[in-house]
Amino acid sequence: MTSVGRLLTARLGISILVLLGVSMLIFAIARVIPGDPARIALGPNATHEQVDKLRADLHLNEPIWKQYGYFLHDLSQGELGQSLYTNRPVTTDIAQFLPATLELIIVAGVLMIGLGLPLGILAAKHQGGTIDNLVRIIALLGVSAPSFVWAVILMLLFAFYLPLFPIAGRIAVEFDVPTITGFLLVDTLLDGQIAAFVDALRHIALPAFALALSGIGQAARLTRANMAETYHSPYIEMARSYGFPEWRIARRYAFKPSLTPSLTIIGLDFAAMLGNAFLVEAIFAWPGLSRYGVAVILRKDLNAIVGTVLIISAAFLIANLVVDLLIALINPRIRYSRGRV
Amino acid sequence: MTHPLLNIHKLRIAFRTHTKQTDALKGISLHINSDERVALVGESGSGKSVTARAVLGLLQQQRGIEIGGRIEFEGQDVALLKDSERRQMRGTKISMIFQDPVSSLNPVFRIETEFLEVLRRTNPKVTLPAAREQAEEMLRKVSIDDPHRVLRSFPFQLSGGMNQRVMIALALINAPSLLIADEPGTALDVTVQDQTLRLMRRLVEDHRAAVLLISHNLGVVREFSDRIYVIYRGRIVEEGPTGAVFADPIHPYTRALLAAVPRITKSGIPKLVDDISQFTEPCEIHPARA
Numbered sequence: 001m002t003s004v005g006r007l008l009t010a011r012l013g014i015s016i017l018v019l020l021g022v023s024m025l026i027f028a029i030a031r032v033i034p035g036d037p038a039r040i041a042l043g044p045n046a047t048h049e050q051v052d053k054l055r056a057d058l059h060l061n062e063p064i065w066k067q068y069g070y071f072l073h074d075l076s077q078g079e080l081g082q083s084l085y086t087n088r089p090v091t092t093d094i095a096q097f098l099p100a101t102l103e104l105i106i107v108a109g110v111l112m113i114g115l116g117l118p119l120g121i122l123a124a125k126h127q128g129g130t131i132d133n134l135v136r137i138i139a140l141l142g143v144s145a146p147s148f149v150w151a152v153i154l155m156l157l158f159a160f161y162l163p164l165f166p167i168a169g170r171i172a173v174e175f176d177v178p179t180i181t182g183f184l185l186v187d188t189l190l191d192g193q194i195a196a197f198v199d200a201l202r203h204i205a206l207p208a209f210a211l212a213l214s215g216i217g218q219a220a221r222l223t224r225a226n227m228a229e230t231y232h233s234p235y236i237e238m239a240r241s242y243g244f245p246e247w248r249i250a251r252r253y254a255f256k257p258s259l260t261p262s263l264t265i266i267g268l269d270f271a272a273m274l275g276n277a278f279l280v281e282a283i284f285a286w287p288g289l290s291r292y293g294v295a296v297i298l299r300k301d302l303n304a305i306v307g308t309v310l311i312i313s314a315a316f317l318i319a320n321l322v323v324d325l326l327i328a329l330i331n332p333r334i335r336y337s338r339g340r341v
Numbered sequence: 342m343t344h345p346l347l348n349i350h351k352l353r354i355a356f357r358t359h360t361k362q363t364d365a366l367k368g369i370s371l372h373i374n375s376d377e378r379v380a381l382v383g384e385s386g387s388g389k390s391v392t393a394r395a396v397l398g399l400l401q402q403q404r405g406i407e408i409g410g411r412i413e414f415e416g417q418d419v420a421l422l423k424d425s426e427r428r429q430m431r432g433t434k435i436s437m438i439f440q441d442p443v444s445s446l447n448p449v450f451r452i453e454t455e456f457l458e459v460l461r462r463t464n465p466k467v468t469l470p471a472a473r474e475q476a477e478e479m480l481r482k483v484s485i486d487d488p489h490r491v492l493r494s495f496p497f498q499l500s501g502g503m504n505q506r507v508m509i510a511l512a513l514i515n516a517p518s519l520l521i522a523d524e525p526g527t528a529l530d531v532t533v534q535d536q537t538l539r540l541m542r543r544l545v546e547d548h549r550a551a552v553l554l555i556s557h558n559l560g561v562v563r564e565f566s567d568r569i570y571v572i573y574r575g576r577i578v579e580e581g582p583t584g585a586v587f588a589d590p591i592h593p594y595t596r597a598l599l600a601a602v603p604r605i606t607k608s609g610i611p612k613l614v615d616d617i618s619q620f621t622e623p624c625e626i627h628p629a630r631a
Contacts, residue, residue, distance in 0.1 A: 234445040241397055241439075242459055243431030256449045332449060332495045 003335050007328055008321075015317045019310065023075075026309040027068055030302050037300045041084035058302070071306070080310075081303030085296050090307035093292060098311060099182025100170060101281070101288035105273050105315075107185075107208040112215035112269060117262060119216070120223025125250060127228065135224060139217030148279035151210035155283065158206060168285035171200045207284040211276055215269035222265050226258035233257075260331050267323030271316045344416040345372040346551050347396065347519055353409035354391055354400065365391045367575040368410060373551050375518065378542075380554040380566035380583070382598065388575045389555045393521045396553070397435060398427035414519070432462040436512040437521040438541075441528040442504035446496040452476075452507055453492040456514065463515050479510040482547075483540055502533040509541055513548055520545060523555045538565055559602050563587055571595045 038054040039046070059067050074081055080090035123132040141150075159167040171177065171184055175196040180187045185204070188197035230236060231254055239253045278290040289308060296304035328335045354366040366388045373379045381389050394400050396412060402424050412419040414435070419427060439445040446455060453469070456476035460467045467475075473492060480488035483506040496504055505526050512520055525541065526534035542565055545552050556562050562569060562583070569586045571579040571594065579592040590596045 234439055234441055235447045237399070238437075238439055238445045239447070240399055241431055241437040243428045243433065243462060244458070245428070253447055257447065330449065332451075333497055336495070336498070 004325065004328055007335075008325065011321050011324060015321065018317060019313060022313045023071070023306065023310055024068065026306050027071060028064065030300075030305045031064060031067075033300065035300045037084060037302050040300050080307035083296065083301055083304040083307075085299050085301040085304060090303050093304065094289065094307055094311055095182070097287065097289040097292045100184075100286060101274075101277055101290055102315070103183045103185060104204060104208055104211065104277060104281070104286060104288060105270065107204050108212035108215070108273055109266075109270055111208055111212040112219055112266060115212075116216040116219025116266075117223050117259075119220040120262070121227060121250070121255065123220060123224040124227030124231065124254075132224070135217070135220045138213070139221040142214035142217030146279075147210050147214060147273075147276040148283055150213050151207060151280045151283040154206045154210050165206050166199075166203050170203050170287060171196065172203075175199060207280050207286055211273050211280050215266070215273065218269060219262055219266055223258065223262045226261050227254055230254045230258045256330055260327050263323050263327050263330075267320050270319040270323075274312050274316060344413070346375045346377075346415060347373040347553070348413040349392070349396070349410070350413070351410040352392070352395065352412060353407075354388070354395060355407040357405045357407060362407075365575055366395075369570075369572065369575070369577045370410075371570050371577065371580070373519070373553055375551055376549055377568065378545065378552045378554065378566045379568045379570065380556060380562040381570050381572055382556055382559060382562050383572035384557055384598075387572045389557075389572055390523055392572075393437065393523050393553065393555055396519075396521060397431055397437060398422070398424075399431075401427065432459060432517075433515055434517050435519045435521065436515065436517045437523065438508050438512050438525045440524045440526075442508045442526070443496060443501055443528070445508065446504055448496060450495070451492070452494055452496070452499075455507070455511060456492070459511050459514060475514065476510070479514045480507070482544060483507075483510045485510075501529045502536065505529060505533065505537050506540065509537070509544065513544055513550065516548055517550055519553065520550045521553045521555070524557070525554075527556075527558075534561070541565075559587075559598055571598065 036051070036055075038051045038058065038060065042050055042054060055061055059070055071081070078091070080094075082088070083090050083093055086093055119131065119135050119138070123129075123135040126132055155167060159165050166172065171188075175188075175193065177184060177187050177193065177196055178191055180190050184200040185197065188194075188200055227250075235257075236249060236253055239249050244253070274290075277288065278294055280286070281288045281290040282294065289311065292304070293308040293312075295301075296308060349369060349371050351368040351370055352366050353364070353368050356363045356365060369388070369392065371379070371381070381392060383389050391400070395408065396414070396419075398419055400406050401408065401420070408420070414430065422430075446452070450458075453473055453476060456479075457467070457469055457472040460472045460475060476492055477488040480491055485491050485503065485506055491499065491503065491507065496507075499507070509525075522541065526537040529537070538561060541552075552566075554562065554566055566583050569579075569581065569583050570577050571586070571592065573594045579586060579590065579595045586595065587599070590599055
């Protein structure tokens with residue numbers, strides 16, 4: 001697997017450059033938008049002297065490249081500065097809020113892969129059949145309305161009119177779960193609290209599904225289209241001419257070559273989910289990073305904005321890296337194309 | 342007299358869509374004896390490939406296709422077999438070589454995987470090392486000098502000619518009694534195609550396999566086959582031993598085909614008789630040949 005190792009190193013190097021670029025961009029943008037962070041943080045009753053002092057503390061009076069220098073210096077020590085909104089280090093805030101968002105996105109991703117791919121395969125095998133039409137409907141519903149609309153609809157249907165799921169939050173208040181990883185689904189199990197685990201699962205079901213819906217539809221449609229195309233390829237005909245059973249042809253001969261485009265779109269959907277999570281989290285009162293991000297942007301909390309965006313970019317890059325690696329593992333052509341990444 | 346290995350009797354195939362019906366084959370009869378090399382020659386769309394797929398039983402399970410007439414393989418009416426029995430026959434007793442070797446091999450499989458899969462058709466318990474050994478031996482027979490490297494490769498890492506030889510090796514490794522070659526190597530350049538055919542000829546002789554060669558190229562057919570069937574618009578218009586057909590083509594279409602074999606002259610590609618009815622109706626086979 002040396003070729004995969006090479007690919008990994010090259011991609012990691014590029015990812016670091018991308019993150020650096022993102023940090024510069026967001027650093028500049030955060031400072032260009034109007035409003036004085038010091039004034040917002042201190043409120044309308046603060047004196048001019050107090051505001052000026054805070055501005056000086058934040059190096060806001062210095063040129064922007066110098067400010068970026070301070071930022072890089074902090075970053076090299078693993079610090080992202082102090083948040084004016086929570087009065088805590090940004091890293092502490094992120095450590096608190098990130099797991100909730102990641103948990104939501106990972107569960108949505110599992111739903112997307114676990115439902116999208118099998119639906120696509122079934123639709124391709126029974127073209128024009130019930131499942132095929134169902135996939136078409138899901139895909140259409142998923143892309144025709146954004147996730148936050150589905151979040152509201154799902155909430156109304158399955159938490160309000162038909163109270164199958166809790167309406168908001170991550171877990172019921174009566175459960176006391178120690179924070180080990182920050183992922184409630186993991187922590188409850190580590191602590192042996194099965195009831196709490198089930199409750200957390202019930203809480204995450206609706207927001208995760210709302211987030212995953214468009215991805216499920218897209219992944220299914222794409223898988224269906226690729227499988228259908230692969231079924232017309234000469235190597236499937238050859239497999240048939242050698243008398244392999246149909247299920248074996250579907251599983252072994254058609255699925256693997258058709259998977260690459262689906263994986264690519266799944267990677268992109270992961271990224272899209274990070275963005276969509278902002279509104280879904282707001283609707284379901286999900287205490288995640290996206291809600292934190294909205295709050296700090298509204299308050300022009302510079303350090304927190306840069307920190308949040310950086311972390312989200314990093315998550316995005318990691319998701320893409322994982323997808324690229326998976327594609328390389330599946331597709332020998334990519335694995336053996338040296339130098340190209 | 343024993344049965345011919347393959348006997349096709351008045352085979353009709355029609356494709357039906359919502360609006361219309363297209364007759365691909367209008368009742369063709371042909372037979373192949375064991376050890377015999379027979380060519381089916383015709384232009385694109387004449388029904389050659391459809392015939393091959395019907396023999397393999399690949400069309401029978403598809404919707405919208407009507408099949409009439411009889412296909413007998415080893416004296417057994419193929420239409421009477423169950424789908425699973427037809428499937429059982431493919432890859433073991435009948436195998437097929439396809440036009441485009443590069444796209445006919447699965448892009449995500451190593452060549453050794455292909456061999457393992459194909460060998461497991463006859464012997465499900467065969468292990469990878471055993472399969473490798475058999476495959477290496479077979480690859481040497483198709484003039485591949487470094488079978489070890491080829492087995493570890495993916496199709497895209499090999500040349501078209503190499504892939505073609507791999508296909509031939511795959512098709513013959515289970516020692517089928519009938520090999521169907523659908524325009525082998527047409528997707529490759531002429532020299533490779535020529536090599537391929539020589540190789541195939543030698544190997545089918547060694548393996549005592551009968552061959553149905555499907556081609557539009559009379560030059561290829563002349564060198565390869567014992568007998569020729571000329572197919573035109575779903576009908577067999579002329580048949581006979583290769584030498585006889587070449588020496589004295591009777592049907593106008595055969596003459597046109599023969600004239601279409603490229604020669605270095607100034608005349609270019611000859612025109613076919615404009616009035617098709619002249620040679621498709623009323624008799625498919627010219628009286629002098631029948």
